[in-house]
Amino acid sequence: VAGIFSPPADRWIKLSPKYAVVRVVGAIIANTVFWVPVSLLWAWVFEPRGGAMSGLTSTLPFAAQLQWLAVYVGIVWFIWRVYRAGRYARSWAYAERGQDLCITRGLWYKNLTVVPYGRLQIAKVDAGPLDRLLGLATVTLVTASAHSNASIPGLPAAEAERLRDRLIEVGDTLGSGL
Amino acid sequence: VTAPYGQQPPSYPPPEYPETPAWTSAPPLEPVRKVEERAHPLTPLVRGWFAVVAVAWAMLQEWLQGRTDGTDGLPWWVFVAVIGGVAALGLIAGFISWRFTRFIADETELRVESGWISHRSRRISYTRLQSVDVMQPLAARLLGLAEVRIDAGAHDSTKLRYLSRRRAYELRDFLMLRAHGAQVSVDVARARTADPLFADLGGSDRVIVTVPPHELLLGAFVSHDLLSLIIGFAVPVAAVWGVAAYFGHEAAAAIPVVALAGGVPLLFSIAQYFTRRVMAQFNFTLAETQAGLRITRGLTNLTSQTVPVRRIQSIRLSQPLFWRPLRRYRVDLEVLGLGEATHNESTSKVSTLLLPIGTKKQVDAALAAVWPGLRLDAIQYVLSPRRAVVFDPLSYSWNSFGVDDNVVVTRRGWLTRHQSIVPHARLQSVAAYQGPLERLLGLANVTFHTTGLLHTHAVIHMNADLARTLVYDEADRAMTSRDGELLR
Numbered sequence: 001v002a003g004i005f006s007p008p009a010d011r012w013i014k015l016s017p018k019y020a021v022v023r024v025v026g027a028i029i030a031n032t033v034f035w036v037p038v039s040l041l042w043a044w045v046f047e048p049r050g051g052a053m054s055g056l057t058s059t060l061p062f063a064a065q066l067q068w069l070a071v072y073v074g075i076v077w078f079i080w081r082v083y084r085a086g087r088y089a090r091s092w093a094y095a096e097r098g099q100d101l102c103i104t105r106g107l108w109y110k111n112l113t114v115v116p117y118g119r120l121q122i123a124k125v126d127a128g129p130l131d132r133l134l135g136l137a138t139v140t141l142v143t144a145s146a147h148s149n150a151s152i153p154g155l156p157a158a159e160a161e162r163l164r165d166r167l168i169e170v171g172d173t174l175g176s177g178l
Numbered sequence: 179v180t181a182p183y184g185q186q187p188p189s190y191p192p193p194e195y196p197e198t199p200a201w202t203s204a205p206p207l208e209p210v211r212k213v214e215e216r217a218h219p220l221t222p223l224v225r226g227w228f229a230v231v232a233v234a235w236a237m238l239q240e241w242l243q244g245r246t247d248g249t250d251g252l253p254w255w256v257f258v259a260v261i262g263g264v265a266a267l268g269l270i271a272g273f274i275s276w277r278f279t280r281f282i283a284d285e286t287e288l289r290v291e292s293g294w295i296s297h298r299s300r301r302i303s304y305t306r307l308q309s310v311d312v313m314q315p316l317a318a319r320l321l322g323l324a325e326v327r328i329d330a331g332a333h334d335s336t337k338l339r340y341l342s343r344r345r346a347y348e349l350r351d352f353l354m355l356r357a358h359g360a361q362v363s364v365d366v367a368r369a370r371t372a373d374p375l376f377a378d379l380g381g382s383d384r385v386i387v388t389v390p391p392h393e394l395l396l397g398a399f400v401s402h403d404l405l406s407l408i409i410g411f412a413v414p415v416a417a418v419w420g421v422a423a424y425f426g427h428e429a430a431a432a433i434p435v436v437a438l439a440g441g442v443p444l445l446f447s448i449a450q451y452f453t454r455r456v457m458a459q460f461n462f463t464l465a466e467t468q469a470g471l472r473i474t475r476g477l478t479n480l481t482s483q484t485v486p487v488r489r490i491q492s493i494r495l496s497q498p499l500f501w502r503p504l505r506r507y508r509v510d511l512e513v514l515g516l517g518e519a520t521h522n523e524s525t526s527k528v529s530t531l532l533l534p535i536g537t538k539k540q541v542d543a544a545l546a547a548v549w550p551g552l553r554l555d556a557i558q559y560v561l562s563p564r565r566a567v568v569f570d571p572l573s574y575s576w577n578s579f580g581v582d583d584n585v586v587v588t589r590r591g592w593l594t595r596h597q598s599i600v601p602h603a604r605l606q607s608v609a610a611y612q613g614p615l616e617r618l619l620g621l622a623n624v625t626f627h628t629t630g631l632l633h634t635h636a637v638i639h640m641n642a643d644l645a646r647t648l649v650y651d652e653a654d655r656a657m658t659s660r661d662g663e664l665l666r
Contacts, residue, residue, distance in 0.1 A: 003646070004610050004622055004642055004649070005612075008650060097650070097653075098654070099653075099657045100653045106611075108614045109612070110611065111609060111610070111612075112611070113608070113609040114607060114608045114609070114650065114652075114653040115606075115607040116656045116657045117657075118656075118657050119605075119606045119656070143606040143607055143627070144606050145607060145627040145628055146629075147607075147634065148606055148609075
């Protein structure tokens with residue numbers, strides 16, 4: 001028996017390998033915007049001499065390590081995200097199958113979404129500044145359901161436009177009203 | 179379509195058509211006239227009364243305060259003047275708003291013109307109408323007025339307030355008929371047999387289910403909400419008492435007295451819980467009319483909601499734990515375009531309820547009114563495998579799914595058992611997902627996406643080998659299925 005996430009037709013179409021770069025940059029931005037201030041705050045609060053919690057922390061044997069705990073966690077998490085970026089990008093794929101589009105993603109939590117072409121309301125292409133720099137784009141399929149959540153990031157821009165045009169074309173011929 | 183899992187559902191004999199309702203004989207084609215009218219002249223009274231009552235209440239408290247303090251309060255004429263002033267201002271504002279508001283119904287659209295200083299004109303094309311509801315808040319009801327609420331897909335609905343009750347029903351009927359493409363004149367008279375206070379029934383309407391108050395009380399009594407209300411009070415009290423008694427604290431003796439004193443507000447909130455539910459759902463009547471299903475309910479605030487059957491996306495049956503021995507069910511609907519619909523049983527707002535509480539027989543009658551072609555009892559269910567007990571120790575024997583030619587049915591939930599019915603034709607997309615632990619056990623989840631935001635229809639922890647087949651087959655059925663068989 002084929003696994004749930006094995007390709008529906010002959011093969012999955014993978015994303016551009018450059019999408020891993022987008023993930024790495026995303027991890028860098030998330031770290032600087034979120035984790036740096038948090039770990040600085042942590043280091044200030046758990047400063048063993050004169051910090052906000054010094055009365056408590058100075059008595060602990062590992063006070064110095066505790067002060068930099070958030071920084072260590074941040075570094076480990078960052079390395080993990082960078083290490084996994086390539087594999088995560090490779091986990092995304094899509095395939096056309098008869099009258100629907102299938103999208104799969106995820107490493108630990110795997111997901112497979114199937115959207116019949118007839119349910120397509122809007123197909124759109126988005127590209128952020130980094131995407132444009134790398135020549136990538138995201139194709140999003142919008143159905144009447146807010147839960148569908150069907151988008152394919154990190155496609156080469158030309159392929160994204162080809163896919164969008166094709167989706168709109170098939171959606172028009174197969175479309176069924178609400 | 180072949181289903182490789184479970185048993186193939188049997189093919190059904192063609193259904194017996196219900197007797198042709200009286201209304202299928204279409205009303206005669208009359209030339210449509212342009213009708214222009216204003217809200218009922220008593221409207222300013224209804225809109226202003228709340229402000230008057232609020233001010234009067236505040237003043238009364240002030241006056242009582244002055245009396246009890248012994249201090250010499252303000253003289254009585256000040257109170258009268260303030261209340262009178264507020265009332266007069268409210269009336270004038272209401273009158274101006276009434277004077278500059280007009281409803282115009284013509285060949286293709288309804289227009290609402292309003293505003294004195296800044297002019298507002300709202301146009302609603304009949305073809306865009308989603309649903310038209312009639313609400314009667316208490317103040318309006320006392321004066322025999324009603325509000326017509328028009329939903330046209332957007333998140334805010336257009337409210338026409340207030341019309342006379344009869345006129346509101348007439349306008350509603352007219353709009354619903356036009357929405358269904360019938361050419362009727364605005365002033366088409368409706369064959370009303372009677373005009374009872376708690377109902378909204380025309381001569382040709384067929385009542386399907388009515389829910390008597392004692393059923394509502396029963397449902398409210400054996401519910402989780404009541405139990406959690408009581409537990410939320412009793413557990414902390416018992417815990418404090420137990421701890422105090424254990425340590426022999428002298429406060430232990432006083433705690434039962436304190437608890438009794440605290441029990442009074444508890445009783446109040448329980449009473450409020452009961453009255454709210456019963457008042458909101460009082461005389462719940464589900465009827466089949468020319469324009470769709472009509473739900474009428476309410477004791478003080480009368481709500482009359484019309485649900486166009488074609489816009490129903492899914493149905494969900496629920497059974498809370500304590501309703502199981504009583505064999506009672508609750509039925510909810512997912513309706514396209516009802517952005518403001520609530521799940522709550524205790525309000526008079528537009529809600530998702532098709533039946534607040536009912537026996538199997540009543541549920542079947544309600545389901546038959548929505549989808550006459552539905553054969554729920556013939557569906558074979560595929561249960562989750564035994565190993566799913568790790569994830570759902572209390573519900574793995576209930577978690578299941580079933581498929582026939584028209585619908586996919588999913589069952590889940592342990593405290594409240596849910597059963598979602600989604601027609602293949604209403605499905606927007608299908609998804610499967612699997613976490614690391616589920617992968618280890620060979621389990622997976624499948625979710626069916628519909629347009630509604632209230633429910634998620636999912637098969638949880640099913641056999642992973644079946645999940646793939648289910649997802650792809652369901653996507654195929656979504657494309658090939660039409661809901662014609664369900665609707666007849």
